[in-house]
Amino acid sequence: MDVPMSWLKEYVDVKADIKEYMEDITLTGSKVEGCTHMGGELKNIVTGQITAVEKHPDADKLVVCSVNVGGEKPLTIVTGAPNVKAGDYVPVALDGSVIAGGKEIHTGALRGVLSEGMLCSIEELGADRHDFPEAPEYGIYIFPEPVELGKEVADVLDLKDDVVEFEITSNRPDCFSIIGIARETAATYQEALRYPEIKVEEKAQGRAEDFISVEIANPELCPRYIARVVKNVKIEPSPRWMRKRLRAAGVRPINNIVDITNYVMLELGQPMHAFDIDDIAERKIIVRNAKEGEQITTLDGNVRQLDPSMLVISDPEKAVAIAGVMGGENSKVSEEAEAILFESANFNGPNIRITAKKVGLRTDASGKYEKGLDPNLALDAVNRAVQLVELLGAGEVVPGMVDCYPNVRENWELSYSPEWINRFLGIEIAEEEMAQIFERLEMKVDRENHKVIVPTFRPDLEAQADLAEEVARFYGYDKIVPTLAAGTPTVGKKTYSQNITDLVKRTMVANGLCEAMTFSFESPKVFDKLMIPKDSTLRRAITISNPLGEDYSIMRTVSFNGILTSLATNYNRRNESAGLFEVAKVYIPKELPLTELPHEIPTLTMGMYGKMDFYDIKGIVERLMSQLGIKNAEYSTEKNIPWMHPGRTAAITIDGVSVGYVGELHPIVAKNYEIGTKVYLAVLDMEVLVDKSNMVSTYQPLPKFPAITRDIAMLVKDQVTVKEIKDVITTNGGEYLESVVLFDVYKGAQIEEGYKSVAYSISFRSQQQTLAESDIADAMQAILQALSAQLGAQLRDK
């Protein structure tokens, strides 16, 4: 909402300067977004009179003017404009002046003749022919009347104004008007509000009812419709003062009738529309829902498709406007119009909002209506409009009006308790001060019974808390003393699972991974990229009905596309290595289409590439398990994850519960992401990790007796995993077995093809005594026999 200060000051005195005003009004709740100083950049442009025009000696298209700017000596000014002659009053930019656009003008030679300034066009003054219709299309602006010489042109043409831009919140449709802002300004400064005096002379013959009838078919969507009629209309440009105000408020002047409707909308906040009454068949307005398949060509020349949810203004034959949005071309006020109908109506806000959205046409009018306007405003607005018609001599107003207003909106009463308001806000102000604040906002106050009567233009005031806000606004938010809530003490904390998540993140960072952040929606093409089979349940993703595009259209069911995409970014930018992790959710629907909220599963994803192998990422996973106190994580060969390398992936289980997997990304998938190197990936379900984590530590006595350690090396077939070997050793190790540590795996020279040499260090220890060789002999024997019998291991001599 753009508010020209000169216009505002017609209704309220503002003594503060513009900067103070913007701060003061912001602090009482009308937020200032900015301020434009119209004409502010113009400097040193004065009125002058041309006393003589001579031909330029060296240029056919230039003339040399003598210009009197009120000084002792006339100035010599060269111009190329075709429209100047001796005697004309013109704007003169002097040496060192600034014209619109910030351009500086200096004395300088033009083809050998010194020019001591410049004559200005209307555009060079920052205005245009909409503001000054008398200005020529090309050439210098010539004042239509004689003016005093040497005066600032910006003042003479009234080009200067401060225009303050307000952000109006959706609860205050009343502030979408100059008068609304004036009301807030008056309340801020405790000044009087000068509401415009609205009086109509009604000089024409007849009664409005003779010219028009109105029927509201859907009073729910149209609570009120007022029509007034103006005869003998004379369409012409509106006067300069009106054009200036419209322009300053951001509306283009068109002609007197259109300008009046816009002027009233800006001033009072009520959108208006004017119809050529001769275009209304049977002179009958029917406010009804559109018919199935109905169309209308709006004023902007576009054909709009309507549907029965939309409200139209129609006559018995056709729709003449989309209610509250835009008029139809078929009833537009043309130059030839003789009699017009002013509409000042009230429509249902949400319906207008939906209609504007559906037809893709958001206008100033719909923007105001959709906030929900006060139906009582319509009367003042229509009278104001016809008053302006009389003032501008734009036509003769027919006495009376047709006002359809089936359910009058009445003021309402609210009770308040000064004690409650004081307590709620944490302030202590007197009852009388509160009452005065309410009165400044045009409420009627019953001091004895602590009741206010709320004016109908304030639908946001529904309860005591709303009144508390009004008190707080005008008492001053800044005067409320900050306190720290007493009340019942509480302990600030995170949940167990949040703490585990923090520990997981710390462990990742400690192991050299950087935390990533990725989008949780992605493209359905991801499934193909990851080689996920067509019938996989992972493809059953939640679809966004109005996505930004296919790339962001499904909620992810796998956690790692974002990480892989980010790794690709790193690879593409020539980062030698990259290690990323993220704890983020996947969204698994319980059924599709969604009827209840999906299962959002927090997932830890690690992804890395560079100088590393499978065992690097597995090492991080193992370290994580150890940090989480998970001692029994099991890793087994996993060949069936479509996007993973079938020979280099391990499924991870804890107590038989699957927690995820770790391994190398399938080379084709890496290629699909355009990563030209091996990629390692680990995906772990955070819910399982949290569940299986064990943060309770119990002290184990440190060993008192020495351990006996035996190293064994054996030849086994390649297919035998170290897990199998370890399991055999563990099962047969007897009561003293303490640890089984793999320390060497060797293939190559001296080892038969298809075999590998595996070496273990096996420790035995007792908590009660120093073990003797004889105490472990049986266990070692059992281990060796079992390895040989179950795995075909051949013991190697060390």
Add this chain to the structure above:
Amino acid sequence: MKERLKQIHDMAVDAFKEAREIKDIEDLKVKYLGKKGELTAILKEMGKLSAEEKPVIGQMANEVRQDLEVKIDEAKKRLEALELNRRMEKEAIDVTMPGKHLPEGHKHPMSIVIDEICDIFMGMGYEVAEGPEVEKDYYNFEALNIPANHPAKDEQDTFYINGDILLRTQTSPVQVRTMETGKMPIRMVCPGAVYRSDEVDATHSPVFHQLEGLVVDKGITMGDLKGALEVFAKELFGADTKVRFRPHHFPFTEPSAEMDVTCFACGGKGCRVCKGEGYIEMLGCGMVHPKVLKMSGIDPEVYSGFAFGMGLERVAMQRYGITDLRLLFENDTKFLKQF
């Protein structure tokens, strides 16, 4: 004999002084103090001495031996030190060469900011809550006093799954879910991802993060709201930070406010960053609307509360001087390693 003892002593001391290697010392030790050494030889002659002389010479010989042993030790230590110094000189390395590193991990700047803000509020007795991102329309709008067709619904450019289910546009639904548990009093903050249909550019992202706060108890006042948020702002931005509360409108709070903090760049004098205002908009807040309390099953006659919500990307961007929001989602390690 005395003379000879003295002579041997002096010769030995000189010889020790001149020794250059530990080995020389060992040789000298043998030469003078060994079984066949010179001092031993003299002592062997003691038998020839008179009864008066014997103890005198004996004592002297002992003194000479003791002194020589001390001298031997000294000489040994001297030479050992010398040798060590020589060795260390040879061992000299280029200490300006870089150290060895384990790969370095970093938290995401957003996480750093979220953790810091949560820590501040935990210190004030707030719990950290969470809630679903795929949310019911009821929690995201209706229960927050934003009924169907409310213009505020449009302002938020919501992603819908269907008519009833959407991607939450704010963390505020967690307020409702927390209140619905019925546990009193409430002091909680909730950080999390939220979604709005904004095209990706330098300052917009369809996914971003908010932090919501809610306090409900008996006798909570607007002064308490100001107090808590002032403490928070000073903790986050420094003790010199000033805050300003402006009236605003949110459907779920009444009265509502926006809190500005003094500009990080100019400290409040006014500059390009704050458009000359000296203040930067920081968060929205207000007293929980009685309707919202009531809808969540809390009696507004008994309880009152305040709530606040802020965008976190802006905090991170301002703190670290990040000018393009997209950097936060690209995950280039060259970027991530800066924090």
